[in-house]
Amino acid sequence: MPLKSWLENLSSPTLMRAGQALLAQQAVSMLACDTEQCQARVQDGQHSYLVTLAEQSTCECGTDNQGGCAHMAATALAWLQHSAAGLTTQRKASKTASAQASAGPLRARLEQHSSAELAQLLDTLCQRSREVSQQVTLWLERRGQAPAALKAALSQMLGRAHFRDYQATKRYVASLEPMLDALHELLAEGQAASAAELADWAQQRLIKVLENADDSGGYLGELMGELSTLLATACEQGGMPTPALVKLLAKRCLEDEWGLYTPERFAAALGPQGLQALAEVVHQAWAKQPSYPPGSPGRQGYRGESLDSVMVELAQLIGNPDWEIAALSRDSRCGYQCLRAAQAMHAAGRVRAAIAWLEQGIRHYPDDTRQHVCLARWYWDDGLEQEAQGLLWTHFEQRPTLERFQLLRQYSGANWPHWRAQCEALLSAQQAYGHSVLIECLLDDDGLDATLPRVRAEWLNASFLEELATRCMADHPAQAIRWLGDLLAQAQETASNPAYHDVVRLLRKLQTLLPEAEFAQRLADLRQTYHRRRNLMLLLNQAF
Structure with a gap:
């Protein structure tokens, strides 16, 4: 699943915590979701x-960080919750249907026997199965009201914490379902x-069990989420009296790394x-943390970051913007934290x-596009x-990319000819280094026909040149044939399996452009020249 893979590859705990905070605020509205994209x-x-x-993830916040953003993290977490809820419903429905289907005939047969016989059978099953013994013991103690x-x-049912x-x-987890049932029964009986x-x-x-278990399937986390919901319902x-609950949560939520005791x-x-x-109470503990303004050395600590998130959530729940802003700005050792604090200030007027x-x-973290987008919007x-235009020009000048070119254009208005000329001059001066970005920008602004005369193929990398040749196949076939031929000549000189696959891919594109006889001759020449490369010959035989 691409979304689950994306979440597993997310390397920044800061983004994950920010995503969890957004999810806790119910800030995510699902629009469409399936197993492949969301x-x-x-x-x-x-x-x-x-x-x-999806395979290519995007967010309107404007980040160009390949690691994603907090909005992507929140969406992925919401998707996982959505999927888990669906799976839970399916599992419970399947279990109920199965139990109903088998209970009828079996119950009728059991009722034909005496209580002594059934007790003997149950005792034998308990001796043979520890799990059955635990469930029977739980059932008996539950009825005993002790x-x-x-x-x-x-x-006894929970057992010890060891690697699983x-x-x-x-x-x-399957063995613990009777525990949840017993707690739900207590709740239903008014206890x-x-x-x-x-x-x-x-x-x-x-x-403690979770800390030592492989819960990559999410089964234990799902059970613990249900247990937290049950606890909240019971409260x-x-x-639990409110003062006792406050005391409990003040301890639990400061230690909580799993989102089980969120305010x-x-x-x-x-x-x-x-x-x-x-x-x-939480504010007193939070206030003991040191402050790190933008540009401070070091990295964010997980403990402090977790406490900040709890403080932000509480501040939002009680409507205290001062505490929210203070918590968001306490540790500003990354661009995204600066952005979140600034957005909270802006929302508070x-x-x-x-x-x-x-x-x-921005002065301390100039590579964070999200900050530039937000500040440019506020300026505008x-x-x-x-x-706004000067800010985005500086951002483009520091590291020219197509995305930054598009942002500058978005906020340039009538001044766009001036800023476009500046962009062209900057990229042209960089020659080969900036040529790929220049062509990307011209394609985006002028289209294919106007850009082709500016292309210098020798300054483009192979993947971009192939992409450009593919775009030319419909309306500029001669140019496409020339570039694809050059790329084919480069690929066939390399004796490796990846290069052989490149050869086959390029030949398939040429096959749609060349006359049949000309393509057949080119293919025959290739076979004759490289007949000793067995893997290449095998791929060619399979493809043509």
Whole structure:
């Protein structure tokens, strides 16, 4: 699955935490989703961005970072949640249908036997299967109404934390379903306090299990998410007094690395006063962290970053923009954090402070396109058109790319001829180094016909030249034949399997352009010249 692969390859914990924060704010609106691609709209501050995740992922925020952005991370996390929810529903429906299909005939046959016979059978099964023994013990203790005995039965079922591979983790999770059923029964019977206490205790045990397990299938994480939801529901039903819940969450959410105790999840149980009390306790712990303004040395620490995310979430829930801005700007050792803090300032109406902060971020992290896009938009909205254009020109001058060329054009208005001439002059002066970017920009601005006379094939890399030749096949076949022939001559000189595949691909394109006799002669010459290259001959025989 491309989306899951994208998420697994995401190397920045900063982006992952930012994506989790956006997801917790319910900022992701899924538009379309299947197993191969996903499209969503992500609300970030005052701005909304369209995100597409597929083989070629894009986001309207304008990032040119190959590692993605927080909006992509949030969309991928939402997609995983969507997929997990679908799989959970399918598994539960399948399990229920299977149980219903088999229970009828089997139950009828069991009812024909005496209780003593059934007890003997159950005792034998318990001796043969540890899992059955644990489930029966749990069932008995649940009926016995003894909290300590029930906890002991759950403890036996949870077991010890040790390494479990993928299959062992999957089996382990399946064995814990009776635990969830027992806790749901407690809740349904009005024993919310017992359900809340046992759910939190079990969650802490499972966190240790998760730290030592291969949960790449997400089975254990899914179970723990259900357990957290159950805990929150129990608290909403009065399972824990608000002061006790505040004390518990103040401890748990500061240690939480898995998103199991997020303030948003427990907001309904806490209520406005509980949220305010929790925010004040967390703020005291957060305030002890050192501050790192833009340009500070070092890298963001995961512990501090996690605490910042909790503080931001609480500040948003209680409507305190000062705390939100302070938490977002505490550690500004990367461009994206500068951007998030500035957007929060802007959303709070502090436009001048937001612009000044983002200007500072750009000075220290000039390669982050997202900052330039945001600041240019603010300049433009404020009537500072020349400042917006100058900012984007400097951004293009530092590292010319097609994307930065397009951004400059977007904000140039009537001044576009001037800025385009500047771009052309800069790229032309770089000769071979800037020629590929120059041709990309001209193609985007003028189209193929006007750009072809400016192309110097010897200054283009092979992949770009092939792409250009392919675009010429319909309306400029002679030019396409010339360039494809040059590329074929280069490829056939290299004795390697990747080069042989390149030869076959180029020949297939030439086959659609050349007369049949001419192509046949070219193919025959190639076979004669390189007849000793067996792998090449094999590929040619398969293709033609």
